[in-house]
Amino acid sequence: MSLRGDAAVAHQDSQWITQWLSTPRWQPFLRAAHQDGDAALALYEWNISVAMAFLHDASHAEVLLRNSYNTVLERWWLGDQHWLIDPQSPVNAPLHRMRDGVEIDSNDKNRQSIAEALRRNHTKHASPGALVAELPFGFWRHLTDAAHEQLLWIPALHKAFAPRTRRKEIEQHLARINRVRNRAAHNEPFISSRRRREALHAFRSILKVEDLLNPQVTRHTTATSTLLWTIENPPTPLEPLSE
Numbered sequence: 001m002s003l004r005g006d007a008a009v010a011h012q013d014s015q016w017i018t019q020w021l022s023t024p025r026w027q028p029f030l031r032a033a034h035q036d037g038d039a040a041l042a043l044y045e046w047n048i049s050v051a052m053a054f055l056h057d058a059s060h061a062e063v064l065l066r067n068s069y070n071t072v073l074e075r076w077w078l079g080d081q082h083w084l085i086d087p088q089s090p091v092n093a094p095l096h097r098m099r100d101g102v103e104i105d106s107n108d109k110n111r112q113s114i115a116e117a118l119r120r121n122h123t124k125h126a127s128p129g130a131l132v133a134e135l136p137f138g139f140w141r142h143l144t145d146a147a148h149e150q151l152l153w154i155p156a157l158h159k160a161f162a163p164r165t166r167r168k169e170i171e172q173h174l175a176r177i178n179r180v181r182n183r184a185a186h187n188e189p190f191i192s193s194r195r196r197r198e199a200l201h202a203f204r205s206i207l208k209v210e211d212l213l214n215p216q217v218t219r220h221t222t223a224t225s226t227l228l229w230t231i232e233n234p235p236t237p238l239e240p241l242s243e
Helices: 003-020 024-033 037-076 108-120 128-134 137-144 144-151 167-185 192-211 216-224 227-232
Strands: 097-099 102-105
Touching: 003 024, 003 037, 024 037, 037 128, 037 137, 037 167, 037 192, 037 216, 097 137, 108 128, 108 137, 108 144, 108 167, 144 167, 192 216, 192 227
Parallel strands: none
Antiparallel strands: 097 102
16 A cells, blocks of 8 residues: 555544544644654543642642631531621622722622532532532632731631741642643643643642641552652653653
8 A cells, every 4th residue: 555545544533533533632642643643542531640640649638628628617617607608608708809900899700609519419519528529619718818817817717727837828828729620621732841840840739738728648649649650651752751
């Protein structure tokens, strides 16, 4: 068979992949594998493994964070209803701030997240535990932002962490984890050195947040994580990692 014929067969053989993944999503893996379709497919599967390994580790931090926050807020909040559903709670009451010259309500997203969690529970009277489990990672990250420092961090949330933990440090760690978590959840590529480096930095943030909340969870995550090994062992050599 001619080279042109070989190329035609290869193109035909790959059509099911482009139908499955789409050409834009498939092309980065082909480029990284030097146009070797089998190697590119192995890289795609490796990419899924990286994403799943990261989500495994992030889930440990997420569960620890939400339960730790809920514990301290339940002890602190003295309103008529649970802090998640009380209209007067600092996560629900209007919190007006100026951003780029425009007034916004910093709790608008919180209320939307809580309403969506209630819808997923198919009830307006879900148990606090069910609500806590339904709320997204971004909700818990948002409680640690600057807008909530006076309302939540100083009176309550700092008590979840080791003494002298700074709010801004936690916010930065959570933002880093959330970015990579979203990337992993959507199975975006981790084949570039930049994306792999970001995943490793976010993994360090996971361990740091856990260590400030409960060091035993840090040890468990470290012992059960496969992220570092997976990133360091792609099926096809990738561009070297550099700090």
